[in-house]
Amino acid sequence: MSQVNYTNQNGKLMSDQPKNTTPSSLSDVASKRAESKVAGTQPLGTGLEARGVHAWFDKHHALEDVSLDFSAGTVTALIGPSGCGKSTFIRTLNRMHEFIPHTSMAGQVLLDGKDIYESGIDVTKIRLQIGMVFQKPNPFPSMTIGENVLSGLKLAQLKVDNQEDLLEECLTRAGLWTEVKDRLGAHAGGLSGGQQQRLCIARALAVKPKVLLMDEPCSALDPGSTLRIEETISQLSKSMTIVIVTHNMQQAARVSDYTAFFLSDGGPGQMIEVGPTNEIFSRPRDERTENYVTGRFG
Amino acid sequence: MSIDAPVKVTPPARKITTKPRVSDQIFRAIVTTFSFSALLILSLIALFLLSKGFTTLKEQGFGFITNFEWSVFVDENGVEKATFGLQAMLLGTLVISIIALVIAVPLSVLTALFLTFYAPDRVKRILVTIIDLMAAFPSILYGLWGFFVLMPMAEYWAKLIHKWLGWIYIFDVPDPIYTRSPFIAGLVLSVMIIPIITSVSREVFSQTPLDRIQAAYALGATKWGMIRAVVLPFGAGGVVGGSMLGLGRAFGETVAVFSVLNIVFRTNFQILFTQGGNVASMIIQKWGEAGPSEVSALMAAGLVLFILTLLVNFLANYVVTKTVKSGR
Numbered sequence A: 001m002s003q004v005n006y007t008n009q010n011g012k013l014m015s016d017q018p019k020n021t022t023p024s025s026l027s028d029v030a031s032k033r034a035e036s037k038v039a040g041t042q043p044l045g046t047g048l049e050a051r052g053v054h055a056w057f058d059k060h061h062a063l064e065d066v067s068l069d070f071s072a073g074t075v076t077a078l079i080g081p082s083g084c085g086k087s088t089f090i091r092t093l094n095r096m097h098e099f100i101p102h103t104s105m106a107g108q109v110l111l112d113g114k115d116i117y118e119s120g121i122d123v124t125k126i127r128l129q130i131g132m133v134f135q136k137p138n139p140f141p142s143m144t145i146g147e148n149v150l151s152g153l154k155l156a157q158l159k160v161d162n163q164e165d166l167l168e169e170c171l172t173r174a175g176l177w178t179e180v181k182d183r184l185g186a187h188a189g190g191l192s193g194g195q196q197q198r199l200c201i202a203r204a205l206a207v208k209p210k211v212l213l214m215d216e217p218c219s220a221l222d223p224g225s226t227l228r229i230e231e232t233i234s235q236l237s238k239s240m241t242i243v244i245v246t247h248n249m250q251q252a253a254r255v256s257d258y259t260a261f262f263l264s265d266g267g268p269g270q271m272i273e274v275g276p277t278n279e280i281f282s283r284p285r286d287e288r289t290e291n292y293v294t295g296r297f298g
Numbered sequence B: 001m002s003i004d005a006p007v008k009v010t011p012p013a014r015k016i017t018t019k020p021r022v023s024d025q026i027f028r029a030i031v032t033t034f035s036f037s038a039l040l041i042l043s044l045i046a047l048f049l050l051s052k053g054f055t056t057l058k059e060q061g062f063g064f065i066t067n068f069e070w071s072v073f074v075d076e077n078g079v080e081k082a083t084f085g086l087q088a089m090l091l092g093t094l095v096i097s098i099i100a101l102v103i104a105v106p107l108s109v110l111t112a113l114f115l116t117f118y119a120p121d122r123v124k125r126i127l128v129t130i131i132d133l134m135a136a137f138p139s140i141l142y143g144l145w146g147f148f149v150l151m152p153m154a155e156y157w158a159k160l161i162h163k164w165l166g167w168i169y170i171f172d173v174p175d176p177i178y179t180r181s182p183f184i185a186g187l188v189l190s191v192m193i194i195p196i197i198t199s200v201s202r203e204v205f206s207q208t209p210l211d212r213i214q215a216a217y218a219l220g221a222t223k224w225g226m227i228r229a230v231v232l233p234f235g236a237g238g239v240v241g242g243s244m245l246g247l248g249r250a251f252g253e254t255v256a257v258f259s260v261l262n263i264v265f266r267t268n269f270q271i272l273f274t275q276g277g278n279v280a281s282m283i284i285q286k287w288g289e290a291g292p293s294e295v296s297a298l299m300a301a302g303l304v305l306f307i308l309t310l311l312v313n314f315l316a317n318y319v320v321t322k323t324v325k326s327g328r
């Protein structure tokens, strides 16, 4: 597969992925992180960092003081009982939270050390770098499969010279290429739910985000499709930062390097504990985390 | 034949019946009656028009639609000779309705987009009220406004259009008379149908699935990009439907057109020139001094208008279902 280069309207080359920080192996990531970083203390300068994030719906305080770091090239799972603010949090990470009327937030979200909520910043550029996959597959039904994958480029007015290659690359990475390569011109509505979700992943990949946010991407899917998507996530994690919300502990254990546990004790949701996934599942520090992961509540 | 070969028996489909409660039956009867009475009234109107206009249709035959002469005169023996042809009026109706649509559809779609996606709540509420009010306005008021306020302005615009685009046939004029033209009638009509098209468009735009809107934004779309990629494909069917409703109103509009159009029985595609036609206003114009044979002709004209409107509505339905399927 050939290298795909992106240029924006000004013809400036956009880099594919963080160059210096892509780790070679996951244990490498873990140790690197362990020595360099305590959650939410100083800017790393790479990856995505949430600093003291609060979120409100009108007067309802939904999320309180969440600081979390997502180093480049890691997969972080967000777990916790329903209503604890996982979706709200993940939506603050690419400024989707503000689309709901009368909402507000506080704190900072740093992408490669720069606050994405800074005034004067171009939100569309932020969302281009921080992609999102939603719980319910949402392809554009009026477009064909191929057009869906490339829709992000069109929407962001990016130009690529070799669309065919990009199309194949994204669909392959999303694990969908072999299934649809003969019907790229068919309407996307004709795909199964699992295929649609992988199409949405391919669509998100086409704009080469540095970070991919996934809010329960498998909750509407059958076990087979779920497995495919988990494989996809493992593949993708080699080249990008992934944040995934899931209710499925098995899934969190299978795909993530780090796990963060969220909880709301009736008040606003809080991040209780974060750590390497195997530690969270084997010897969590907080009793509430233990209760949750062992299935005693939630 | 062996006896123990398993025989596969497919049972016949069962007939499933339920016995509804009495209260349900009564309600059902009421609802059915009312919905069928609408159909009944519609057919009765058609029948009435047909019976009254029958003589004309028989005498004029197909020429009633293709001729463009409308005259009755009595020769020296007292025999009435009449020619009734609707062609000029039918084409005139089409011309002014199309002018109205060309102006109203873009304006309505933009207004609907503004109201749905850009307007702050307060502005939105005020504007929606005003637009709904516009829809309920009596058409004579539009006629008066068109005559006294719009016409002087539009005359000036028409002159400008003629000056710059006069080399195109439809913007040329045989004589420099720009008042009471199809252009002005189309303008008035467009103002009258903007509320309908706007409110239908607004309705469908506001039903755009949120997850699709979010998908577009999450891909780095600007608002306008999102509207083009998601809202317009989704709402296209509704816009077409709304436009057809507007077209239906434009076809049938009487008083407003009557006040601003010079009705002449001659086919005219030069829209800036003071000569036009419209079936509905022609009926009004001729009504007062019509003799028995002409009344029959007017009734037949009414029937033609009725059928035309039905056709437009069927077409609207067809287009809407087709486009809606591909858009959703």
Ligand SMILES: Nc1ncnc2c1ncn2[C@@H]1O[C@H](COP(=O)(O)OP(=O)(O)OP(=O)(O)O)[C@@H](O)[C@H]1O
Pocket (backbone or CB within 6 Å): A057, A060, A062, A080, A081, A082, A083, A084, A085, A086, A087, A088, A089, A100, A269
């Ligand atoms: N659109 C909204 N308007 C008002 N309140 C909301 C809205 N969305 C979420 N909330 C509130 O914010 C809190 C956090 O919700 P959120 O959707 O983030 O939970 P979650 O952890 O994603 O739950 P789930 O696992 O069920 O998806 C909840 O108390 C919820 O009631």
Ligand SMILES: [Mg+2]
Pocket (backbone or CB within 6 Å): A086, A087, A088, A215
């Ligand atoms: Mg959620």
